[in-house]
Amino acid sequence: MATPVAPPQPATNGFAHHEDLNWAEKEKLRVQEHQEHRATPKAQKLPKRTKKRAEDESLLSSLCALVCDNQIGISVNLILLLFLTHISFPRARRRTSKFIHLSYYNSDTGAYGCGADDLSLVALWIVILTGARVAIMEYVLDPLARLGGIKSRKGLIRFKEQGYLIVYYTFSWSLGMYIMYHSEFWLNLNGMWSDWPKREVSGLFKWYYLVQWAFYLQSMLVVNIEEKRKDYAQMFIHHIFTAALIYLSYGYYHMRVGTVILCIMDVVDIILPTAKLLKYMGYKIAPDIVFGIFVATWLVTRHVFYIMVCWSIYTHAPTAMAPGCYLSDGTIIPKNSTEEFNALGGDQIWGNLIKAYTDRQGPICWNPSMRFGFLALLLALQIILLLWFIMIIKVVYKVVSGQGADDVRSDSECDDEDEIEEEEEIERTTFLIDTINPEWAPVEQEVGVEALNFSRKNYKRSQNRSSSGRASGISIPGHGDRKELLGRIGCDKPT
Template identity: 65%
Template sequence: MGLAVEEKALANEPKSKGGVPRSPQRTKRRNSDDSLIGSLCTLICNNQLGISVNLVLLILLTHIFFPRARRRTSKFFRLSYYNPANDLHGCGTDDLAFVTFAMIVLTGLRVAVMEYLLDPLARIAGIRTRKGMTRFKEQAWLIMYCTFSWSLGMYIVYHSEFWLNLHGLWQGWPFREVNRLNKWYYLVQWAFYAQQILVVNIEEKRKDYAEMLTHHIFTVALIFLSYGYYHMRVGTLILTIMDLVDILLPTAKMLRYLGFTTLCDIAFGVFVIAWFITRHIFYPMVSWSVYAHAPTDMAPGCYFADGTMVPMNSSEFDALGGNRIWANLVTSYTDRMGPICWNPTMRYCFLTLLLALQVIVFFWFAMILKVIYKVLSGQSADDVRSDDEGEDDEVENENARTSHPINMVAGCHGGAPLEQEVGIESLNLTRKSYKKHSNRSGGNRTSGISIPGHGDRKELLGRIGCDKPT
């Protein structure tokens, strides 16, 4: 009876030209791989470095060989709106070109550093699995960038009027012009977070993919609005507060990958303390300052570029657009030399985004507490971020390195590199075919990053068992 049912099912399966039953899953995957979007994604992901270098060269060579275009091309790699009278820089739409150029450079730099510097270091350190190599390189890149950005941010904050003085964030607003270093830092951070939106979609998806993507979108929105509304001071302070734990968590992860368990535990403990202090004490303090200090330290009214001000209770205030929220939030992009108006109601726009970020941070902190509770109660610290990662036969005890509590929590710049298997990775692969893929992909170092479900045609067919026998 069972055999008859099985034969009937096989008979109803779609046939290939030779009459051999064809798997619907394989047909669907093959059609997906043939799609234009799939091919485009594969091309971009596998050639991130090449595309970045070509775009940079295109802009630079155009600037060199076409003098007429220099007025436009210079915006991509030079800070705009320089005022030689006071050696400061203003803000405006031309800065978006610099942010775009910085995104291109960061994308190429990330791949170059991961593949040509961190990949050899990971191999020297004894990491052999494909996923282990990817994790090591991702975390090392975060350490490098966040150490740089946090150090520069701390330098700026320490030498500012708002060092240990939250009232300094608001007194003297609007800050239409800033020095070169402050502006460069802010635009590069803007580019980094915008690029992180691409990174979370390029990498294999995690269980907190939605939270991570939402976090980066809200961060970019806050940077965009704070820059357009001349609030770079508070933005710089928040970015500096957030960057610290994104150094400590990747450090703890790398120590775990390298087998230094004692140092890893110490780093993880420091990370938990730093997380609580920076993200649940300092960050709420800044949010409170937005609510309580801004209305008192910033006189409501419309401010002109020459320093004059029309108070909020004046009849001219409404005529200048003082009650139009969105138009004022993007003043530096639409009319950088025109009046910019402030009324206390506008602070709720920023508070909404700041509190939304705090909700996501609380979500991650709950994961941290869950890990700590499991460890202290003697339970197994199972991964709460990703699904089963499948087999990886290149080295033994890979799970022993990745089941540590530090792999269950996410940082703010991309988080823990624990994948949720999607696409063809979720199929039941034979051990033999997966080994083939591992061996074959080990030598491919085009970019080190790929979208699940897409890749080299021959390699893809080999993974799902459709390649011709050799």
């Protein structure tokens, strides 16, 4: 009887060179080679990747990823916990009310004082702004970005980040200008120093200043959540200086000059994100026009008006504010009364700068030499602004040369991250192909087969990168996103 011939088999598993063998002999040879393969050591495990995975699975990394991925839920739960505690436990209201209401209200004047209890309200608004930022980005700006034709992940992230800045700074700048317009220091630099110290302000003025303080403290967290930019260090230092200036100006009753500086800074943070959004949406000429407006506004506000404020601190403050110690009843102890002036703490610079937090009803002293401390912080901030202005000039040169406005803060940095992600994806693909070699039968090894995605992918390779890696459609969903998330929140070691 003739040997039955099996149906034709695809020429896989490394038997294309045994065409002269019948089906039974091929099957016998396949089983033999399969047994030999099972006796050999397992495929290489890439110890570096195993070590990296162990680092990614650390408790700190998991906690950071959890917090970053649930900002809205955490914020809402903290706010609900606060309000439920305030409603359900009357005895706790004297503490919880500090987070909800403005403190130090004076019913006689209808104004509010300043003090340490205001830090509770700042803490609450850090939580509120954290949740509101993500909610606005995901539920308002994300649909708008998709309607605008933006589909890529990087484009959506950029659009939402810049869109949120437009939303916040438009609100804060408008409110700040409203407060300035109805004040005695509107277009009057000397008005920032007259009648100092003003221990009480209106409720709107105080709320605005505390929310601004909360925003910059929360921004220090945001720069570590967002993808890293080339000017990450400058941006982080900028937020530190701004938060420190707000802290000191609030503690020393210099909220008026602080508001002027905040309004000077906020206006350009509306125009630049607008230019970026137009660019992300694919417009060609409009981003360059808006960027030109931004450059002019930046130059006028941050290198002219800002310097004028610094000059006013140096020249007007010593004459408008008489050196001495100011008591809460309006009495002034002049600086030339040396013994009494020193007894009230006139020579203690730091103690006076934070007087609103430590002794809000006590004497607060002004020494003209203290202005140099404020000037040092403001001029240090001006140095950072000059570094950014140099970057802006580079973009202007590209526009003039016909290359178009570009975001020098971020593009090259994010491109590097994309190349790293592609390289890691290729490394994982190579590992999987080596583990599941198409020339051998499958072996008993857990590789998460149910999670494999065999869809075709196009991998962009850098020209200067080695071409030894093999491209494949095999990938493990979630790993790339997790690493990218951990890198963004700073929980992963830099590669």
